[in-house]
Amino acid sequence: MFKFSASVLHKRKGIPLLVICAFATTFTGVGTAQEVQRVASLSKVETSRAAASKQNKYTFIMFWKNQDDATKAMWNNLQQNLSDKTDKTTVVAVNTNDPAEANLVKEYGVSRAPMPLTLALAPNGAITGSFVKQINADYIDQSFVSPAKSRCMLTLQSRKMVLLCVSPAANAQMPKGVENFKSIPCYKDVVEVVTLSAGESAEASFLKELEVPQQNNYTTVVFMAPPGVMVGKYTGSVTQDQLIAELKKAGKSCGVDGCKHCK
Amino acid sequence: MTMRSIIWKELRERPTAMIASLLAIVLSVTALVAIRNVTIFSEKEVAGKLDKLGANVLILPKGVTLQDYYSADMQAETIPEEHVAELALSGLTGVEAISPKLCVPITIEGRNVILTGILPQAEVQKMASWQGGMLFKKHEGCKAKINVVDEKSDAPEALAERRSLQDLGENEVILGSDYAATNGLAPGDSLELLGEKFAVLTTLPETGTVDDGRVFAHLHTVQRLTKSGEVVNIIEVVGCCEDVANGLVSKMQTILPDTKIVTIANVVETQISINRMMTNLSYLFLAILIAVGGASMASASFANVIERRREIGTLMALGATPRFVTQLFLAKAVLLGLAGGLTGYIVGSVLAVFLGPAFADVSVLPIPSLALVAAGTAVLVTLIASYFPARQAAKLDPCICFKEV
Numbered sequence: 001m002f003k004f005s006a007s008v009l010h011k012r013k014g015i016p017l018l019v020i021c022a023f024a025t026t027f028t029g030v031g032t033a034q035e036v037q038r039v040a041s042l043s044k045v046e047t048s049r050a051a052a053s054k055q056n057k058y059t060f061i062m063f064w065k066n067q068d069d070a071t072k073a074m075w076n077n078l079q080q081n082l083s084d085k086t087d088k089t090t091v092v093a094v095n096t097n098d099p100a101e102a103n104l105v106k107e108y109g110v111s112r113a114p115m116p117l118t119l120a121l122a123p124n125g126a127i128t129g130s131f132v133k134q135i136n137a138d139y140i141d142q143s144f145v146s147p148a149k150s151r152c153m154l155t156l157q158s159r160k161m162v163l164l165c166v167s168p169a170a171n172a173q174m175p176k177g178v179e180n181f182k183s184i185p186c187y188k189d190v191v192e193v194v195t196l197s198a199g200e201s202a203e204a205s206f207l208k209e210l211e212v213p214q215q216n217n218y219t220t221v222v223f224m225a226p227p228g229v230m231v232g233k234y235t236g237s238v239t240q241d242q243l244i245a246e247l248k249k250a251g252k253s254c255g256v257d258g259c260k261h262c263k
Numbered sequence: 264m265t266m267r268s269i270i271w272k273e274l275r276e277r278p279t280a281m282i283a284s285l286l287a288i289v290l291s292v293t294a295l296v297a298i299r300n301v302t303i304f305s306e307k308e309v310a311g312k313l314d315k316l317g318a319n320v321l322i323l324p325k326g327v328t329l330q331d332y333y334s335a336d337m338q339a340e341t342i343p344e345e346h347v348a349e350l351a352l353s354g355l356t357g358v359e360a361i362s363p364k365l366c367v368p369i370t371i372e373g374r375n376v377i378l379t380g381i382l383p384q385a386e387v388q389k390m391a392s393w394q395g396g397m398l399f400k401k402h403e404g405c406k407a408k409i410n411v412v413d414e415k416s417d418a419p420e421a422l423a424e425r426r427s428l429q430d431l432g433e434n435e436v437i438l439g440s441d442y443a444a445t446n447g448l449a450p451g452d453s454l455e456l457l458g459e460k461f462a463v464l465t466t467l468p469e470t471g472t473v474d475d476g477r478v479f480a481h482l483h484t485v486q487r488l489t490k491s492g493e494v495v496n497i498i499e500v501v502g503c504c505e506d507v508a509n510g511l512v513s514k515m516q517t518i519l520p521d522t523k524i525v526t527i528a529n530v531v532e533t534q535i536s537i538n539r540m541m542t543n544l545s546y547l548f549l550a551i552l553i554a555v556g557g558a559s560m561a562s563a564s565f566a567n568v569i570e571r572r573r574e575i576g577t578l579m580a581l582g583a584t585p586r587f588v589t590q591l592f593l594a595k596a597v598l599l600g601l602a603g604g605l606t607g608y609i610v611g612s613v614l615a616v617f618l619g620p621a622f623a624d625v626s627v628l629p630i631p632s633l634a635l636v637a638a639g640t641a642v643l644v645t646l647i648a649s650y651f652p653a654r655q656a657a658k659l660d661p662c663i664c665f666k667e668v
Contacts (some may be wrong), residue, residue, distance in 0.1 A: 109386045111483075112493050113348035119393070130393040132352050157392045227392040 043100050045092045049121065052090040058128075058144065059121040060091045063110050070133050071116040078118065081140045088144075126154035146206040148196045156226045161191040163243075164222040166212050170197040175219055180240040223247075266587070270595050273571075280563050285603045287559040288645065291552025292607020292637045293614065298545030299636075300615035304627045305541070319507060319527040322346065322498035322519060341365070341494035344482070346519050347382065350498070351390035353518050357506025361387045363495040365485055369457065371478075376442065378456065379477045380485030380495075383431045433481045435464040441475040443467075456480070457488040502526075549640070557648040560599070564592065564652035568659075576661040585657035592653030596645040604641030608634045 042050065045061065052059045060078055064071045075093060082089045094101045096111055105111050108119060113132070120129035120143030128150060129143035145153070152162045163178050174193060182193055196203050198214045207213075210233070212220045221238050223231040223246060232246040324340035347363045365380040431437070436456065438448055443466035448454060452463045461480065469475055486493060502511050507526055516524050568575070575588060612629035619627030 109389050110348070112344045113352070113390070114345050117352075127393045130352055130390070132349065157389070159388070159392075227388060 043104060045094050045101055045104055048090055048092050052121075053123050053125065056088075056123045058089045058123065060089060060118055060140075060143075061104075061108075061121065062091070062093045062116055062118045063096050063105070063108075063113070064093060064117075065096050065115040074116045074118060074131075074133070074135050077135050077137075078140075081135075081137045122150035122153070124150050124154050126150045126157060128153060146203045148194055148200075148203050149206045149209075151194050152224060153228075155192045155194070156224060156228055159190075159226045161187075161226070161231075161247075162222075162224040163191060163193045164210075164224065165193060165195045166198050166207065166210075166216075166220045166222065167195065168198055168216055168219065170199070172197070172219060175221055175238055177238040177240050177243060178221055181243045184240065184244075266591055266594060269591060270598065273567075273595065274598075277567070280567065284560050284563045284599055284645075285606070287552070287556035288600065288603030288641050289607045289610065291549060291556045291644075292604050292641050293611040294548040294552060295545055295640070296608050296611025296633050296637050297614040297618065298541055298548065299633060300612060300627055300630055301619045301622070301625065302541045302545065303630060304615075304619060304625045308625045320500040320502045320512060320515070321525050321527075322350075322500065322515070323523045323525065324496075325521060325523050327523065341491070341496055342498070342519075342522055344382075344486075344493045344495050346522065347387060347495070347498060348390055349518055350500070350515065351387050352393065353514075354391075355511065355514055355518075357503035357511045358391075358500060358515075359503055360384060360501035361391075362499040362501075363482060364497050364499065365482055365491060365495045367485060367489045367491060369489070371456065374445075377473070377477050378485055378489070379479050380482035381428060381431065381479055382482040384429050428479075431464065431479075431481050432462075433484045434459070434461055435481070436461040437464050437479040438466045439475040439477040439479075440467055440469040442478060454478075459484075459488065553640075553644050556603075557644050560596070560645050560648035561652065564596070564649045565655070568592075568652045568656040571656075572659060575656050575659050579659065580661040588657040588659075589653045592649050592656055593646060596649035596653075597642055600642035600645035601638055603645070604638035605634065607641065608637040611637070 049059045049061070060082065062071075062075060062078060064075075078091050082091050094104060096105050096115065108127075110117055110119075116133065118129075118131045118135055119127050120131075120140070122128050122145060124147075126145075128145045129139065131139050148164070152164060155162045163181065165172075165174055165178060167173075172195075174195065178193060182188055182191055198207065198212070198216055198220075204214060210222055210230075212222065212233070216235065218236040221234045223233070223243060225231050225247070232243070234242065322342070324342050327340050344363060347361055350358060350361055362384070363382050367378045367380070369376055369378045428437070436454060438446075438454075443449070443463075446454075448463050448466065450463055450465045454461050454463055456478065467474065482495065485491070500515075512524050512526055516522075578588065579585075612633070615627045616629065619625050
């Protein structure tokens with residue numbers, strides 16, 4: 001068998017192939033080992049979060065410092081309101097003083113936040129809700145957002161802009177102005193284009209919030225900038241100059257350079 | 264003889280009357296120019312200080328006065344750092360930047376230094392961006408500020424201008440220009456503070472403020488090293504002015520009831536009221552001096568008409584029309600007004616340049632546009648004051664004038 005295989009390999013110039021396979025196996029092995037190491041270094045809550053993300057579930061993380069009444073009430077509320085949503089949610093509690101969860105506390109920067117604090121995380125990692133000291137069923141419901149909305153939120157939370165293109169049909173072409181804007185060197189790394197079809201039922205509430213009609217013959221472009229400002233909304237054609245002008249206008253809004261009219 | 268030569272002759276022959284008239288005008292214009300000059304530069308100074316401060320809302324411990332804040336932000340009282348997160352997570356519209364600070368006096372190699380703990384904006388913005396509700400607010404005017412990754416505004420040097428910093432490691436420090444120069448430190452050097460080594464991230468450009476002598480480090484590092492606990496001395500907030508004016512402060516006070524929240528409007532109110540008082544005073548001075556100067560001018564003109572009855576009569580007998588006589592007196596008034604106005608402007612500007620730094624603590628430069636205002640006002644006053652004497656002169660009967668002679 002071996003002889004046969006070897007001769008076959010030899011005849012078909014299989015030795016180089018074997019070497020490539022061996023290399024590939026070695027590197028895959030290294031990659032897997034690194035992944036194993038990374039997973040092994042994850043804390044209990046980080047592991048839960050990663051697992052929930054894989055299963056397309058939301059993670060509710062309750063950060064707490066003392067087991068006071070507010071903490072107990074919040075935990076009970078979470079348990080009660082999410083008990084019928086176990087198929088799409090995972091609930092975990094994190095003591096901010098627990099050294100094992102220090103990385104997680106640092107990642108969200110909540111070491112000095114008022115406690116208890118619950119963060120709702122979409123499967124993609126976007127924080128879709130933050131609740132200080134109290135939580136109720138309505139707040140929890142508001143944390144579940146559509147896939148496009150969670151993608152927009154994640155982008156904005158990374159301090160990047162979003163150009164949301166809502167097209168009348170699936171697989172529609174990206175508007176030329178958006179394409180041009182995305183290719184400008186100074187913007188290309190700080191803007192992400194999110195596309196969706198107006199007909200997607202899962203996005204109906206998101207589109208309603210954005211006041212984008214689901215029945216439309218033209219593509220609507222919604223321009224959003226961090227932390228969560230709608231810079232502009234355009235139906236039909238939009239040019240890169242329009243987007244740049246609107247962005248510049250928004251950038252001059254207030255703060256140190258703006259607001260001089262108030263002084 | 265032309266009108267010009269007659270006027271010159273008149274002015275040359277009666278210099279005392281001319282100087283008396285001129286003096287009143289010069290004094291009134293001088294007062295107006297000097298006070299307006301100082302007021303305008305004082306207002307500019309206030310606006311400049313506001314720009315440098317960046318923040319327009321200050322959150323202080325209840326018992327702390329603004330005087331304490333201005334004396335290097337130092338006070339014994341503190342507020343919990345938790346308030347920063349409470350504010351960031353509140354989702355209040357119009358809160359654009361939150362910069363908490365903790366100032367602790369320390370000694371480094373025998374020198375007193377103010378170690379200032381600051382929180383990088385990245386850590387505050389993170390929380391602010393968790394408010395999904397803001398996602399769909401159309402940007403209008405001053406309602407919200409965008410915050411895209413930007414190399415320039417994220418650079419540590421931006422601290423000097425913006426009073427906040429995007430990123431700062433827990434083992435990094437930023438040095439004020441004086442401190443860096445005195446100790447010969449440059450970016451990349453290392454510095455030992457309270458037993459720990461820090462890398463100098465950058466040195467700030469000279470600001471002419473107390474910041475020049477400071478050492479800035481991460482707030483949590485300062486809290487740990489100085490064993491201050493999770494507290495801050497002050498939270499500086501950049502609030503959108505429209506929102507600040509429309510109830511943002513009261514909303515913040517509801518969230519943070521145990522703090523004192525003041526706006527820059529409160530802080531500069533005193534300065535603005537002083538400016539307003541000075542402006543009103545300048546107008547009062549102007550009104551009094553215009554009245555005095557006008558009266559003096561009118562009296563001098565009436566006296567002049569009476570003294571010159573013979574000459575006026577002669578002129579009219581020789582063919583001068585009443586219109587010519589009126590124009591003669593009014594032209595003299597314009598000349599005196601112009602001379603008085605411009606002299607007043609020059610004297611007033613010189614006074615303002617010298618007295619501004621001494622009395623109002625502001626550097627003052629001459630304002631050319633005030634020359635027009637000064638000359639215009641002076642000419643108007645002299646014209647009004649001379650109008651009736653000129654009319655009287657024009658109505659003189661040459662025959663009666665000669666009969667009197």
